[in-house]
Amino acid sequence: MRVAVLAHELFPHRAKTALGVLRYGDFEVVAVLDRKLAGDRVNDHITDVQDAPIVASMTDVPQADALIIGVAPIGGGFDPSWRDDVRTAIEAGCDVYAGLHYFLGEDEEFVELADEHEVELRDVRRPPEDLTVSEGIARDLDVHIVLTVGTDCSVGKMTVTMELVESLQAVGIEAAAIPTGQTGILIEGWGIAVDRVISDFAAGATEQMIRERADDHEVLVVEGQGSITHPAYSGVTCSILHGAMADQLILCHEAGRERVHGYESFPLLELEAARDLYERLAEPLAPTTLAGVAMNTSSLGAAEAAKACTNVTDSLDVPCVDPVRDDASQLAEVIGP
Amino acid sequence: MRVAVLAHELFPHRAKTALGVLRYGDFEVVAVLDRKLAGDRVNDHITDVQDAPIVASMTDVPQADALIIGVAPIGGGFDPSWRDDVRTAIEAGCDVYAGLHYFLGEDEEFVELADEHEVELRDVRRPPEDLTVSEGIARDLDVHIVLTVGTDCSVGKMTVTMELVESLQAVGIEAAAIPTGQTGILIEGWGIAVDRVISDFAAGATEQMIRERADDHEVLVVEGQGSITHPAYSGVTCSILHGAMADQLILCHEAGRERVHGYESFPLLELEAARDLYERLAEPLAPTTLAGVAMNTSSLGAAEAAKACTNVTDSLDVPCVDPVRDDASQLAEVIGP
Numbered sequence: 001m002r003v004a005v006l007a008h009e010l011f012p013h014r015a016k017t018a019l020g021v022l023r024y025g026d027f028e029v030v031a032v033l034d035r036k037l038a039g040d041r042v043n044d045h046i047t048d049v050q051d052a053p054i055v056a057s058m059t060d061v062p063q064a065d066a067l068i069i070g071v072a073p074i075g076g077g078f079d080p081s082w083r084d085d086v087r088t089a090i091e092a093g094c095d096v097y098a099g100l101h102y103f104l105g106e107d108e109e110f111v112e113l114a115d116e117h118e119v120e121l122r123d124v125r126r127p128p129e130d131l132t133v134s135e136g137i138a139r140d141l142d143v144h145i146v147l148t149v150g151t152d153c154s155v156g157k158m159t160v161t162m163e164l165v166e167s168l169q170a171v172g173i174e175a176a177a178i179p180t181g182q183t184g185i186l187i188e189g190w191g192i193a194v195d196r197v198i199s200d201f202a203a204g205a206t207e208q209m210i211r212e213r214a215d216d217h218e219v220l221v222v223e224g225q226g227s228i229t230h231p232a233y234s235g236v237t238c239s240i241l242h243g244a245m246a247d248q249l250i251l252c253h254e255a256g257r258e259r260v261h262g263y264e265s266f267p268l269l270e271l272e273a274a275r276d277l278y279e280r281l282a283e284p285l286a287p288t289t290l291a292g293v294a295m296n297t298s299s300l301g302a303a304e305a306a307k308a309c310t311n312v313t314d315s316l317d318v319p320c321v322d323p324v325r326d327d328a329s330q331l332a333e334v335i336g337p
Numbered sequence: 338m339r340v341a342v343l344a345h346e347l348f349p350h351r352a353k354t355a356l357g358v359l360r361y362g363d364f365e366v367v368a369v370l371d372r373k374l375a376g377d378r379v380n381d382h383i384t385d386v387q388d389a390p391i392v393a394s395m396t397d398v399p400q401a402d403a404l405i406i407g408v409a410p411i412g413g414g415f416d417p418s419w420r421d422d423v424r425t426a427i428e429a430g431c432d433v434y435a436g437l438h439y440f441l442g443e444d445e446e447f448v449e450l451a452d453e454h455e456v457e458l459r460d461v462r463r464p465p466e467d468l469t470v471s472e473g474i475a476r477d478l479d480v481h482i483v484l485t486v487g488t489d490c491s492v493g494k495m496t497v498t499m500e501l502v503e504s505l506q507a508v509g510i511e512a513a514a515i516p517t518g519q520t521g522i523l524i525e526g527w528g529i530a531v532d533r534v535i536s537d538f539a540a541g542a543t544e545q546m547i548r549e550r551a552d553d554h555e556v557l558v559v560e561g562q563g564s565i566t567h568p569a570y571s572g573v574t575c576s577i578l579h580g581a582m583a584d585q586l587i588l589c590h591e592a593g594r595e596r597v598h599g600y601e602s603f604p605l606l607e608l609e610a611a612r613d614l615y616e617r618l619a620e621p622l623a624p625t626t627l628a629g630v631a632m633n634t635s636s637l638g639a640a641e642a643a644k645a646c647t648n649v650t651d652s653l654d655v656p657c658v659d660p661v662r663d664d665a666s667q668l669a670e671v672i673g674p
Contacts, residue, residue: 074470198438
């Protein structure tokens with residue numbers, strides 16, 4: 001499937017859905033839309049993903065089957081400056097995939113246009129109708145559950161989830177990802193955006209996905225969201241922590257980040273304090289331990305990155321790797337009962 | 338306003354909305370519907386609230402202006418056995434107020450019938466349309482914020498919220514409640530049911546209510562929800578904790594309760610552990626301290642109740658009272674910067 005990915009003014013590092021799709025998606029990306037970088041190529045900015053031209057608008061895109069909205073702004077709104085591109089895509093016969101809180105499928109103009117051109121508007125953040133409260137039974141299932149948690153949003157939870165599943169599968173373990181956010185859902189083709197679920201049902205949505213996959217897998221890696229001390233999203237994080245009842249945690253952090261992204265008056269927790277808080281909060285429902293740290297070192301050189309990981313390994317006494325720079329095989333080695 | 342309150346098979350102690358309305362609501366309750374206790378009176382079962390006859394169905398209710406659904410089952414569903422009563426109420430010209438996840442306003446039969454009889458279906462759990470993420474600014478507002486937290490659901494958070502506001506007002510402090518659940522909303526006539534909000538916006542909904550009331554009050558008492566180790570609802574609790582950024586906490590507990598209601602395989606936290614976990618989780622965003630404990634001692638005799646409170650006061654070194662048996666004046670004394 002050939003897709004164009006919209007990432008205006010945010011590519012590459014602030015467009016995490018676009019990056020996830022480029023890195024892990026089962027799509028041929030024919031173009032990335034970023035009006036600020038038009039004329040460049042993806043690999044001019046980031047090298048370890050599939051390459052594609054960067055264009056200014058949908059009118060410059062070669063034939064595609066779908067347009068993916070590849071950004072996820074705080075609040076999940078639809079930026080009016082994207083409207084022309086979505087309109088053009090629909091008129092060119094493209095389906096449109098979005099992971100916003102704003103549903104394209106409830107936008108009158110887009111709905112009408114999509115009907116006319118017989119294309120699909122797919123809001124991957126729209127939760128199923130049949131959700132309910134958690135029963136508190138994930139800990140009783142016959143499957144080993146790993147949860148990725150973080151010191152902040154956008155520090156690599158989805159990425160390490162995908163890498164860890166791959167590394168586990170590479171050594172013959174039946175592993176699967178449990179996608180809880182729009183990018184994971186786009187990549188895996190199923191899942192529930194837990195941050196969009198009614199808060200009473202957020203733990204239940206996590207539990208429901210785990211139940212669906214428990215029987216035919218040995219290990220499930222649950223994609224975490226937010227962080228437990230995020231001013232806006234901590235409730236989502238807590239729901240996933242208690243809904244998943246993980247046996248082990250992988251803590252994700254971006255090297256050098258010290259403040260909550262978008263909430264700069266709030267410092268991030270130190271890794272040791274983050275481990276302590278996640279373990280303490282999980283313990284009364286299902287004891288868990290930190291198995292490893294995944295560090296996003298994209299801002300560092302190779303030597304600095306290696307040193308940063310070694311420092312964490314030394315102080316926390318668990319493996320610490322950058323799963324993009326290397327892979328997650330060192331983490332996969334410590335997964336298990 | 339004359340109301341009937343539906344509480345079939347759950348009155349009094351499992352019908353917390355009914356009890357809250359009887360105790361604090363600005364309504365004349367003309368009847369409680371409980372088919373198991375029909376023929377009794379409210380005061381046969383609980384003495385410290387307004388009295389009313391208990392009847393088997395809406396057909397036995399004297400003239401009323403509204404029917405209130407006074408129960409809140411786990412999952413928030415509408416029990417089919419209530420349908421006749423709602424139908425009868427509408428046909429008798431009553432408005433119907435409900436705090437369920439199931440919206441009466443989306444039930445075709447009720448909507449049609451309500452149109453025909455020109456009555457209102459009011460789903461108090463339906464959140465406003467304009468919610469968004471928290472900005473993390475409650476800590477910066479010029480108001481003293483108190484949050485009620487608990488060891489479990491249904492241990493008295495709404496009750497102590499109402500009692501504490503009353504006790505603060507009695508000594509001349511401009512205090513108000515921030516209602517976050519259906520019963521509080523019914524009593525106060527405004528508020529947002531945070532458990533019904535999209536989980537990404539749950540902290541934001543709490544913050545928004547606090548902002549609305551901050552300017553014209555000295556103290557805001559935020560009604561908490563669930564508990565931070567509840568298998569299903571902890572995310573709601575966490576969102577309110579971080580959205581409210583309270584200066585002080587009041588911890589609510591029911592004497593003798595040892596297991597999570599409806600989730601009996603999970604023990605409740607000890608009070609000391611609960612204090613520790615709430616304070617630790619709040620601290621990175623806005624430091625807070627436990628100011629007092631509100632104990633529901635309805636299952637105990639007077640002497641036992643007094644002893645239970647004294648024990649807690651001794652071990653936690655904060656005042657502990659039953660705000661229904663006594664009042665919240667001892668708690669009000671410790672509220673403040």
